[in-house]
Amino acid sequence: MLRLFWTPVLNKLLALDMCELLLSSMIVGALEFNWGSMRVEYIHPSNPDTVETIYVYTDDYIDCFEQVFTE
Numbered sequence: 001m002l003r004l005f006w007t008p009v010l011n012k013l014l015a016l017d018m019c020e021l022l023l024s025s026m027i028v029g030a031l032e033f034n035w036g037s038m039r040v041e042y043i044h045p046s047n048p049d050t051v052e053t054i055y056v057y058t059d060d061y062i063d064c065f066e067q068v069f070t071e
Contacts (some may be wrong), residue, residue, distance in 0.1 A: 018056060019064035025052075032058055 022042065028051060029041035038058050041051050 018054070018060060019067070021054070022061070022064050030061070 021044070022040065025042040025044045027040060027042045030038055032038050036058050038056050038061050039053060040056060040061065041053050043051055
């Protein structure tokens with residue numbers, strides 16, 4: 001699981017890493033298989049021959065695409 005409940009700072013860091021992964025990849029499948037949990041299949045540019053799978057919380061998945069990235 002990507003989210004750990006005992007440390008909010010670590011949760012935020014892991015969520016940022018997950019968002020970076022999702023936003024830098026081509027998502028080929030995303031399915032909420034259980035209430036609040038998603039299976040996401042993606043192709044990362046560094047390995048375009050392989051479809052990878054991660055499991056994330058639905059809220060974290062949605063948050064990645066709703067946040068505004070500024071530098």
